[in-house]
Amino acid sequence: MGLLGYLMKHRTANFFHFRDRVKERYNLDIDRENYAVLTNMVIANKSIVSFKESNSRAIHLLKIGDIYLPVVYSNTTKTLVTVLPPDYAKKMLIERYL
Numbered sequence: 001m002g003l004l005g006y007l008m009k010h011r012t013a014n015f016f017h018f019r020d021r022v023k024e025r026y027n028l029d030i031d032r033e034n035y036a037v038l039t040n041m042v043i044a045n046k047s048i049v050s051f052k053e054s055n056s057r058a059i060h061l062l063k064i065g066d067i068y069l070p071v072v073y074s075n076t077t078k079t080l081v082t083v084l085p086p087d088y089a090k091k092m093l094i095e096r097y098l
Helices: 003-026 032-043 086-097
Strands: 049-052 057-064 067-074 079-083
Touching (some): 003 032, 032 057, 032 067, 049 086, 067 086
Antiparallel strands (some): 049 057, 067 079
């Protein structure tokens, strides 16, 4: 499998994992179009706050309406990997504003 195959496989897996975690943790239904919007918010630097987790990943806090979503973004695949639990959003906001 070449690099393109690797990226396509992981991008698809990341979408399904992200979609499932958003449903599980926030009871939101995310389709590919909404996923692309959220991904583009990270790429366009529209995060409220972000923290570098490693060389390949960062955690970004996105505000959608009245919901805060702490998302993990992969710099390698340029995709959202997962969404963290709601308590993590509160922690990010506390660290940001204290």
